[in-house]
Amino acid sequence: xxxxxxxxxxxxxxxxxxxxxAFGPRRVRxxxxxxRAGLPPVHDLSLVxxxxxxxxxxxxxxxxxxxxxxxxxxxxxxxxxAPERRGHxxxxxxxxxxxxxxxxxxxxxxxxxxxxxxxARFGFEPAGPTGIYMPGEPRRLMVRALAPNGxxxxxxxxxxxxxxxxxxxxx
Ligand SMILES: CC(C)(COP(=O)(O)OP(=O)(O)OC[C@H]1O[C@@H](n2cnc3c(N)ncnc32)[C@H](O)[C@@H]1OP(=O)(O)O)[C@@H](O)C(=O)NCCC(=O)NCCS
Numbered sequence: 567x568x569x570x571x572x573x574x575x576x577x578x579x580x581x582x583x584x585x586x587x588a589f590g591p592r593r594v595r596x597x598x599x600x601x602r603a604g605l606p607p608v609h610d611l612s613l614v615x616x617x618x619x620x621x622x623x624x625x626x627x628x629x630x631x632x633x634x635x636x637x638x639x640x641x642x643x644x645x646x647x648a649p650e651r652r653g654h655x656x657x658x659x660x661x662x663x664x665x666x667x668x669x670x671x672x673x674x675x676x677x678x679x680x681x682x683x684x685x686a687r688f689g690f691e692p693a694g695p696t697g698i699y700m701p702g703e704p705r706r707l708m709v710r711a712l713a714p715n716g717x718x719x720x721x722x723x724x725x726x727x728x729x730x731x732x733x734x735x736x737x
Contacts (some may be wrong), residue, residue, distance in 0.1 A: 567617070568615050568616070568617055568622065568623075568656060568659070569615070569616050569617075570613050570614070570615050570616075570659065570660070570663055571613065571614065571616070572610065572612060572613060572614075573612050573613070573614045573624070577614055577621055580621035581614065581621065581624050584621060584622075584623075584624055584646055584648055585624070585644055585646055587646075587648065587649060588644070588646035588647070588648075588649070589644065589646065593644075596679075597679065597700060597701075597702035597703050598641065598643060598644075598679050598700075598703075600726070601628055601630055601641050601700075601724070601725075601726045601727075602628045602641070602726075603726075605628060605629065605726060605727070605728075607626040607627060607628055608626075608627045608628065608629055608640060608668075610667070610671065611626070611627040611640070611664060611667055611668055611671065612624075612625065612626040612627070613625050613626075613660055613663055613664055613667075615647075615656050615659070615660060617651070620648075621648075622647060622648045622651045622656060623646065623647045623648065623651070623656045623657065623659075623660050624644070624645070624646055624660070625642070625643075625644075625645045625660040625661065625663075625664045626643070626644065627640040627641065627642050627643075627664065627668060627676070628640070628641040628643075628726075628727070629641075629726075629727025629728060630677065630724050630725065630726060630727045631724075631725050631726075631727050631728075632675075632677075632698055632720055632721070632722055632723070632724050632725075633698075633720060633721050633722025633723065634722055635719075635720075635722075636725075637674065637675075637720050638673075638674065638727060639673070639674060639675045639676065639677055639720070639724075639727075640668055640673050640675070640676040640677070640712075641676070641677055641678065641724070641727075642664065642665075642676045642677070642678040643678050643679065643680065645657060645660060645661065645664075645680075647660075657684075658687075661688050662688070665688060665689075665710075665712070668712050669712040669713065672713070673712045673713070674711070674712060674713050674716040674720075675709060675710065675711050675712055675713075675716040675717055675720060676690075676709070676710050676712055677693065677698065677700070677707060677708065677709050677710075677724060678690065678707075678708050679700065679703050679706045679707055679708075680706060680708060681706070682706070682708065685708050688710065689710045690708035690709065690710045691708060691709060691710065692707070692708055692709075693707040693708055693709045694707075696709055696717055696720065696721055697721035697722060698720060698721055698722065698724065699722070699723055699724065700723070700724045701723070707724075
């Protein structure tokens with residue numbers, strides 16, 4: 567049976583290995599990684615899936631801000647399932663749990679870079695019409711409100727966010 571829980575420190579190596587297998591070791595050159603460099607993922611939203619002792623899936627969210635108003639948002643990803651375990655609903659379960667937790671925690675909207683055909687089922691839409699953009703990702707950027715009217719008035723460039731802890735300390 568698959569279990570889902572927040573990652574523990576000793577999951578770190580297995581998560582990196584899974585991401586290498588899912589995206590290849592050159593994944594860190596992707597545009598989205600520039601938004602994660604030097605920042606921890608958003609506390610309490612990362613999840614891993616285990617089958618017994620084996621780590622078979624992972625999802626995380628990073629803080630970003632959007633536009634002149636620096637509206638805080640989430641960058642969803644990476645999402646990955648072990649190649650030999652795909653097609654059994656683990657990806658959908660990680661996405662649903664992650665999105666629900668992010669909405670419950672009061673986050674306003676999420677963006678991601680990914681395949682439209684996969685992410686449309688979770689309510690993500692192409693970012694183009696909103697004017698939200700990520701330089702280097704003109705086609706695969708998608709957005710989703712997490713709160714009522716969460717996308718209203720949000721437009722402009724995505725920039726790396728600040729960790730929630732740093733934001734609290736600065737307040
Ligand atoms: C995308 C990924 C997380 C899906 O995980 P999974 O556990 O196989 O997904 P699920 O079993 O929950 O869902 C499978 C469904 O998603 C579809 N699907 C999977 N990848 C897809 C893609 N890139 N585009 C469109 N549909 C996709 C399958 O066809 C299947 O559809 P169905 O339910 O109509 O049969 C997994 O394939 C993966 O790790 N891929 C490599 C990394 C990656 O691409 N991550 C996402 C960034 S785009």
